[in-house]
Amino acid sequence: MSAFAATFSDALALLTTFDHNVAAIVALSLQVSGAAVVLGTLIGLPLGACIAVGRFPGKSTLSVLINGMMGLPSVVVGVVVYLFLSRSGPFGGLGMLYSPAAMVAAQTLLVVPLMAAITRQVVDDVWQRYAEELQVMRFSWWDSVTTLLHDCRHSLLVAVLAGLGRAMSEVGAVMIVGGNIDGATRVMTTAIALETSKGDLALAIALGVVLILIILALNALAFGLRHWAMRRFG
Amino acid sequence: MAILPLRIRDLRYAPNGREVLAGIDLELGDEGITLVLGPNGAGKSVLLRTICGLVEPSSGVLAWGRDGGSRPQQGVMMVFQHPMMLRASVLQNVVLGLKPLGVAAGERRRRGLAMLERVGLADRAGDSARQLSGGEQQRLALARAWLTRPRLLLLDEPTASLDPSASAAVERIIREIRTDGTRILMVTHNLGQATRLGDDIVFMAGGRVCEHTPVRAFFARPRSDEARLFIQGELPWRMRL
Numbered sequence: 001m002s003a004f005a006a007t008f009s010d011a012l013a014l015l016t017t018f019d020h021n022v023a024a025i026v027a028l029s030l031q032v033s034g035a036a037v038v039l040g041t042l043i044g045l046p047l048g049a050c051i052a053v054g055r056f057p058g059k060s061t062l063s064v065l066i067n068g069m070m071g072l073p074s075v076v077v078g079v080v081v082y083l084f085l086s087r088s089g090p091f092g093g094l095g096m097l098y099s100p101a102a103m104v105a106a107q108t109l110l111v112v113p114l115m116a117a118i119t120r121q122v123v124d125d126v127w128q129r130y131a132e133e134l135q136v137m138r139f140s141w142w143d144s145v146t147t148l149l150h151d152c153r154h155s156l157l158v159a160v161l162a163g164l165g166r167a168m169s170e171v172g173a174v175m176i177v178g179g180n181i182d183g184a185t186r187v188m189t190t191a192i193a194l195e196t197s198k199g200d201l202a203l204a205i206a207l208g209v210v211l212i213l214i215i216l217a218l219n220a221l222a223f224g225l226r227h228w229a230m231r232r233f234g
Numbered sequence: 235m236a237i238l239p240l241r242i243r244d245l246r247y248a249p250n251g252r253e254v255l256a257g258i259d260l261e262l263g264d265e266g267i268t269l270v271l272g273p274n275g276a277g278k279s280v281l282l283r284t285i286c287g288l289v290e291p292s293s294g295v296l297a298w299g300r301d302g303g304s305r306p307q308q309g310v311m312m313v314f315q316h317p318m319m320l321r322a323s324v325l326q327n328v329v330l331g332l333k334p335l336g337v338a339a340g341e342r343r344r345r346g347l348a349m350l351e352r353v354g355l356a357d358r359a360g361d362s363a364r365q366l367s368g369g370e371q372q373r374l375a376l377a378r379a380w381l382t383r384p385r386l387l388l389l390d391e392p393t394a395s396l397d398p399s400a401s402a403a404v405e406r407i408i409r410e411i412r413t414d415g416t417r418i419l420m421v422t423h424n425l426g427q428a429t430r431l432g433d434d435i436v437f438m439a440g441g442r443v444c445e446h447t448p449v450r451a452f453f454a455r456p457r458s459d460e461a462r463l464f465i466q467g468e469l470p471w472r473m474r475l
Binding site for chain 1: 283286287288307308310311312314317318319320321322330331333334362363364365382
């Protein structure tokens with residue numbers, strides 16, 4: 001029991017003293033996952049809205065495919081990105097493997113289907129109600145997409161948060177394409193996995209606490225924002 | 235190109251074999267307000283949706299303008315019973331129809347504010363459109379359509395769920411739109427409203443036009459048995475001819 005308490009005490013010390021190592025790992029995690037979510041938002045939200053609004057052959061198949069890819073195993077994505085970025089792969093010349101850029105690419109691939117699937121569902125529900133009036137006003141397909149994305153902006157926070165949660169919590173893909181290199185590609189999840197295997201539970205717990213606090217804070221922010229928006233815009 | 239008069243010949247719509255429009259013949263002239271009356275299921279709303287292109291008819295002809303052209307790209311608007319309100323301000327909602335017309339943002343704002351003044355919503359310009367009452371939302375929807383300067387405006391029961399005061403405000407705006415030169419075709423179940431607003435009445439039952447006559451003549455001497463029973467409140471629901 002004393003060892004257990006000592007581990008938590010050490011973890012608390014790491015957090016309260018703003019340990020440089022912990023801070024660097026947290027900063028890189030936020031940079032990588034933040035970049036992946038920004039890219040995922042730019043790709044996933046319009047993609048989901050286009051699928052919802054568009055009328056084209058294979059729309060149902062594409063919707064099922066996107067929904068299915070929400071549960072894509074992160075290690076599989078890691079392997080695919082690894083193959084593309086390895087020296088013999090099509091993008092090997094870019095020299096991106098074992099860099100934060102490779103981790104951003106892998107996480108983006110993970111979050112795009114999730115964000116697109118949620119967006120498709122949210123926008124589709126609104127499109128059913130708005131379609132006739134927008135058609136009467138002669139809205140083009142693209143104008144309809146942008147109008148609906150703007151109208152659903154508060155609901156789509158859920159999609160962005162889901163993407164952020166997926167990006168920040170995944171470990172397999174960033175481990176494979178980033179390599180968990182100390183000071184270069186080590187993020188919270190890979191550090192937790194490594195430190196746990198090494199028996200340094202204090203650092204693992206400290207990082208775990210930070211990870212949970214970040215996700216809780218972002219969810220609270222989104223909840224507050226949505227609540228304000230519902231009162232402001234109905 | 236002038237899009238009126240509109241001549242409708244033998245218009246039919248029969249999804250899954252169920253005849254909703256069973257051969258509509260109708261002519262809409264250059265001006266005035268035509269009220270469409272009839273029991274539920276008569277095909278009134280479907281007729282409006284067909285005219286504005288939301289429903290593709292099974293057969294028949296809609297001939298637009300004196301040369302009988304095809305459906306115009308602009309000039310026809312429709313206001314629904316429950317109008318769409320974006321999660322945005324009243325001003326952003328009223329200028330929505332100008333966006334596809336390529337009107338610049340500054341000009342959209344100027345015209346939008348002027349229009350809100352005309353419909354009595356200028357003081358609500360910055361409020362959320364969804365926080366307006368039902369009557370105010372309907373005025374906003376009419377203003378949104380009016381702002382695009384339509385030649386033909388289709389109204390699908392715009393006062394169906396409004397109280398008398400809100401209905402009167404909506405009727406006032408409809409008259410102004412008509413005075414402004416817009417041809418109006420409006421579905422209503424309110425016979426009093428028909429006498430107040432309409433120039434002529436199209437009475438429908440069973441997917442057909444039973445009669446198309448001036449308002450006074452319709453109420454004084456209805457030509458069809460269906461119309462006479464309807465006015466007396468005795469027409470069976472969804473009457474089949």
